[in-house]
Amino acid sequence: MAIVQFENVTLRKKDEKNNEVTILSDLSFSVEAGTVFALAGPSGSGKSSALRLINRLDDCSSGNIYIDGKEIRAWDVRDLRNKVGFMFQEAALFEGTVMENVLYGLCIRGLRKCEHEPTALELLKQVGLSPELLHRNVESLSGGQKQRVNLARTLALNPDIILMDEPTSSLDPAATRTIENLIQELNAQGRTFIVVSHSLEQIERLASACVVLDAGRKVFAGSTRELFAAREITNLLINGKEDGDD
Amino acid sequence: MTEISTFQVLLSLVFVAGALYFSRLFKVKMGKDIVVSAVRAFVQLLAIGYVLDFVFGLDSPLWVVLMIAIMAGVAAYNSGKRGAKVKNSYLISSIAIFFTTFVTILVLSGFGIIPFEAQYIIPVSGMVIGNVMNGASLALMRLDDELKSNRVRVEAALSLGAAPIQAAAPALKKAVVTSMVPVVDRAKVVGIVSLPGGMSGMILAGASPLAAVKFQIVIMYMLLGSPFLTVAIVNLLAYRQYFNRQRQLVLGPGN
16 A cells, blocks of 8 residues: 555745746655655755655645645644654754754653653664663764664654655765664564665665656656666666765 | 033044044055044934934923834844845844833833933933844844754754744754843953943043942843843744744745
8 A cells, every 4th residue: 555645746946046946847656655665866856855745844836745545735744744754864963962862752742751761772772772872962973873863863753654865875884784774674664664865776775666756757666676677767877876965 | 521612523533534544554445434434423423412402302202202213113124134034024123122122111210210201211222222233133144044054953853743943942042142142241341341331421421430330230231131032032033934834944945
């Protein structure tokens, strides 16, 4: 069953000169529950913009997005963000300790868990971080540790769907592997992942299906196996493989 | 107090001439600015002198209120212009400056510290308005800067279910601190590094230094407290301009 479905979604925004630009054009695809789905494409193709729509950080200009069969605008935005977690490209951690970060979502909901160490320790365990890091300032962590804290913070709210915007773009190969292993473990527990990536290798390792965008348009949708059979699409991903946000 | 003759006023132009000389000496091309500001200061102060003389002579509360409203209006306009990157900046700075001025004057005259008479109310209002105008401008500019430069953190907080005020809280905190640092620093060094204008004026006019100091303490406390009120109002109204009902951060075109 599709847990996320895009139906003819178009996104337009105003640029610095107040001209309207089309970011996504007539985009349709669906993501099956319990899978790892990749949103791929070269830099500037609109994949991060598509991801933001699923968490309602932006609204589409036309078309429909369904989450669990319900149109996204019919969801209470708080309930939606409980169900759909978002892990940003940069480790957008807040100033403070690891514990303050991982318990943030629970704390702001007034669940009186701001100081609840066992909950924080359980979350660190889930992402394979040492309990000794609990009271460390996040500034002192390595890039890989920061991304794992970022993931623990997202997991605290127990979302069914986790959106990841290039989660390993700034990490070394070992840290990348750790994050990928975590994704696979959490996926095995039934969570759905939608991962933005421009790396063919990562898509192959993680995803079972993907959609490839180019200049805001869908150029491929299908299984990862089908993707590797489509030479022109893999070429697009290899040739357009540049670091950077879109 | 000794009356200064018009000739003596003209003699003080020697300081302006000195500034012009150094501007030429250092080739900083500020000559035009110096002349313009000297002329503007002369014309503006002379004009306000006549206006105050007129208002004091009328001895009418309505004219006092009108005068204060004009001063606050000009300050709100300036502040709104400086913080124009914030949507509705003119309205926000107007609400904050008018409200703070009203509350401050109400407290001061309510406590009987200054009588509700033109010659007290107008200069004190001028001090309040000048002071809170800077606070409002800084708060508007800083909040815009903080929210834009910390966009990822703000959106991360929103995606974790934060309400706009929770997501904007770190930016609001920084905006308050930055806006208030000059005010707090000034209060720390007053009497050591600087003698405030009001107190100096009273001593020059013949008041005893202790009487002048008492008055200045009241003024300093007022100048310490009133910008906090302005900055709080500005922040609480301004952060809302960056979020919509769907708890989305709205930064405008190009963002």
